[in-house]
Amino acid sequence: MVRHPSAQVIRRSTENGGVKSASPQVVRSLPFGGAKSRLPGFRRIRTLIIVAAIVLTAGLGYAVFYPTLGIRQNLAEEEFQKAWLLYQDRKYDAAIEKFSQALLINPQFHWARRFLAQAYFMSGQTSEAIEEFETLARAMPHDMTLRNRLEALNLGEAAQGDGTTEFLRIVPRTQGYRYNRPTFVGALQSDQMAVLSLGNFEIGNMVSFSAQGEPVENRHRVSGRLNYPMAFAQSDSEIWITDFRDDRIHRLDKNGKRYLAYLFNPDAVGSTGEGELQFRAPAGICHRAGEFIVADSGNNRLQRVDESGKFIAFISRPEDSDALQTPFGLWCNEESIWLTESGAGRVTQLDRYGNVVKEFSPPELKKPRHITWDEDQQLFTIADESSGILFMNPAGSIVRKTTGYNSPTGKFVTFARPYAATYDAFRNLYVADYGSSEVVQFAPVSEKFGQLYMQVEKVNAARFPSVGVYVTVSASPLTMGKSALPQYLTELRPEDFKIFENDAPVGNLGTQYLGQFDQVLQAAIVISRSKRMQEYETQIPWVLDHLLTKIREKDRYRIMSHGSDVRTESDFISSRLKILQSVKMALAENQLSEQTVGSMSSAIYDAVGELISREGKRAVIYLTDGSADDDALTPYSKDRLVDYARANHIPVHVISFEHPQSAAVAGAREALQDLAKRTGGSYHRALEIDPNIDAILRGQKEVRYVLSYQSFARKQMRGQYVDLRVSARFRERRGLDLSGYFIP
Known part of the structure; x- marks a missing residue:
């Protein structure tokens, strides 16, 4: 390596105690060719003077201002810690006062403002919370968690979009969870989805999927073998499944045992015939307070059955009017019953007792199958074997329809024989296409690559190093003050969460704490x-x-x-x-x-x-x-x-x-x-x-998770604040929030 000459000269001078003069190699002449100069020495003296002045000025500033700033910040932190303890005790009004005092001392104390906004929110003062979050967002424009919270609070019911969806995937048919020729798809009350299919070798099945979209259960037997399962409906305690071939209704106990479940389920309802609780090709089924209603399609009538399995009444047309023509799909509430008639190509509205209110036969209806109601869009979703998926308003007009989807390769795929379509709690549309043996999943365009709305509500470190973090995760904005409730995710698993303490990941998360209070x-x-x-x-x-x-x-x-x-x-x-x-x-x-x-x-x-x-x-x-x-x-x-x-x-x-x-x-x-x-x-x-x-x-769902873990922090760090970063994953979406706690 070739060394610079000046480095050699400096080293030699040092070795001789600084007596030997510099080599002529490093002496520069003046720019205009004058005699040799003592300019380097002058520069050193000037530099020393400037450095001394800077040090003196900084020292004076430190002596005058730093003690004041330090004292003010210490006071702010003391108020912050008092406020944080009140917040953890859920004394939000008192916490708001203390967080505000910390900000009066130091308006740039961002953690105090974040918790102040959260305390406002938890105490029901949403507009004040939004104001504080907006102040923080202006100070920290790159903090995505602040933008997330503002979006969650500011977006109202308009954030739900217009119902437009886009192809997401074919629901997988993995080994052990295969479905074939699907006849029905519907939501279970635990945020799961279930698919009914005719299966292989004349043995039907019911495949359940978790909220994450992963298969969790495959049933071939309920209160006997499933042959041609056609639809299901559920009460608080049971799921009833119609069997199109066996002319009966299977009953599945929601609290029953997983293995050999058919030994513990109630007996099936019905047999073949034309009398009470006798059916010919039962198809659609719906539930309302205290009863199930079954579409007895082969007998061209409906049957009302109470939740214990006792007959209530028939519903059919008067003898002097047109008979029901192959009633198939059903949807009902306390005021009315809506059914599709596949033989007539129409949708009929009945009152709660079964009297005809209106009939609708738009030209798009040719061979309608199952029908469901979408509360968000105020539309009926009808699967028609010939026309695709139809969206009909209560006045009987088809406002839009879907005949297929664009595959990932860009090819348009037309539905073969769609039998059922429904939305899940997260606005995903599922279509059971009997003809292609596929269940097609569509995601809302506005949310396909959206985010989750995550919130850390409390951090409990009373049993440190055991720490419990209370969080909620929603797939929709919180819509505070609106009538629509958030779509909280209640089926996430420990592996769907991550926690970082001071940027270090923690492991072995547990989520079972609240289960003991169910x-x-x-x-x-x-x-x-x-x-x-x-x-x-x-x-x-x-x-x-x-x-x-x-x-x-x-x-x-x-x-x-x-x-x-x-x-x-x-x-x-x-x-x-x-x-x-x-x-x-x-x-x-x-x-x-x-x-x-x-x-x-x-x-x-x-x-x-x-x-x-x-x-x-x-x-x-x-x-x-x-x-x-x-x-x-x-x-x-x-x-x-x-x-x-x-x-x-x-x-x-x-x-x-x-x-x-x-x-x-x-x-x-x-x-x-x-x-x-x-x-x-x-x-x-x-x-x-x-x-x-x-x-x-x-029946109210517990929407909170308590994420429990063992902290890596030491008890010797008592009184120190630990930053927390908590994230969640749901399908292709992510959520993140920040919080923290003081080591007790």
């Missing part, structure tokens, strides 16, 4: 202490017994009331007798008030707050005479109440006696119904209360 009900019963409630003194115990007679060992109820003030009448208890005594004391004559609407919002807000920290199926049950006035709600508006309940996943169920004077107030009933609907709850008339209200309360 059968536990935690409820706050809020009673209006209005004088009108005194008229229902004898009916109230009867109403509450619909809940209390089915109370379980670990269930807990707290009684609260409101009149001139808000009161807690009991602790969380499970004794039916003590609960009824607390209710009776709350409604003592000297406790009643003329006006109770003013304290209603405070009572419901406090009830939600009492339930936030409890584990299990949580619910507020509001027992009222029917008085309501949105304009009189103070200090919390209805929107604040709704957002608070939704952010913490606590529905409000309303039981109203609908007192004549209360019902006479315009909008009172609608206000209570709206409150229940928007929080994910239900509305009940007290004297006509649903006998299955206990099942409704327990």
Whole structure:
């Protein structure tokens, strides 16, 4: 290696104690050819002077400003830690005050602002949360988690798109989970999908797929062998499957054992014939409160069967009118029944009792099979063997249709003989094409490469180094304040999540913690202490017994009331007798008030707050005479109440006696119904209360995950803050959120 001459000279000078002068090789003449100069020495002196000045100035700045900045940041961090502890205890209003104080001390404290925004959101103050997230996003424009949160909060129901879908894949037929000649595809209540097919060698099957789209189960037997399964419908406890060839209905117990399930399932319903519970080629089936309705296509009629398997009634056309012509597909709710008639090429609407309301025969209908209702788009989805997939509005007009799809190679593939089509909870459209032996999956164009909406709600490090991270994952925006509830993902597995502590990945994640509370009900019963409630003194115990007679060992109820003030009448208890005594004391004559609407919002807000920290199926049950006035709600508006309940996943169920004077107030009933609907709850008339209200309360899904793991951090780091980055995967979509905790 050739060394620079100047390096050699400097080394020699050093070796001689700096006495020997520099070699002439490194002496430069002045630019204009003057005599040799002492310029290098001058430059060194000038450089030393400049460096000394900089050091002196920096030292003065450090001495004057740094102690102040350091003290201010220390104070901000102290307030932040206090606020964080309040936030973890779910005391959001107090946490908001402390986070705000930290930001007053240091407005650039971004972690404090992030948690402030989150505290606003969890307390139901959505507009304030959005404002804080927007401030953060302006300061950190490249933080994708902030953009994700703003999108989740700002996008409303318009984010659902126009229903346009695009080919995603053919649902795989892997070894052990093969389907052949599919006749039906439908959603199960656990976010799974199931395909019915005629299978091979005249043996049908039912293949179930997880929310991730992976096969999980293949059934050839239910309450006997499946031969020609044609459709299924489900109640809270059972799935009923029609068998087109065997003329009976198989019954699958949802809580049954996996292996040899047919030994533990209820007996099948029906046999071949024309009498009660006798069928010829049963096809479509639907479920509504307390009953199933079956399309008995060979007998050109429908049969109503209760959930225990007992016959209720036939539905057929009057003798002096056209008969039903091969009724096939069915969809029903509490008000109406919609069916396709393959023999007539039409769709018929019946009222709840089976009387004809309207008939529709648009030219696109030729040989319709199964029919389903898409609540989001307010359209019927009809599979027609000849025309493809038709989308029909309730007026009977076909608004669009799909005849096939563009394959990955660019070739257009036409459906052969589509038998069924349905949407899953995540707006994916599935088409069961009997002719091609394929189930085709389409994804929403707006979401095919979209993101997940992920939120870390709490980090529990009380048992450090064991850490529990409470998270929710949604496939749709949170739509706070809207009627539509988020599409939470509830079937993710531990391997679908990742956690990084200070950028280091942690392993062995668990997600089973909340499973132990799946059968536990935690409820706050809020009673209006209005004088009108005194008229229902004898009916109230009867109403509450619909809940209390089915109370379980670990269930807990707290009684609260409101009149001139808000009161807690009991602790969380499970004794039916003590609960009824607390209710009776709350409604003592000297406790009643003329006006109770003013304290209603405070009572419901406090009830939600009492339930936030409890584990299990949580619910507020509001027992009222029917008085309501949105304009009189103070200090919390209805929107604040709704957002608070939704952010913490606590529905409000309303039981109203609908007192004549209360019902006479315009909008009172609608206000209570709206409150229940928007929080994910239900509305009940007290004297006509649903006998299955206990099942409704327990049927609420747990949407939270607790990701548990062992931290790598040491206890000696007590008081230090640990950054967390949590991500989730669902199909082709990803979600990410940031949080953290202090080591206790």
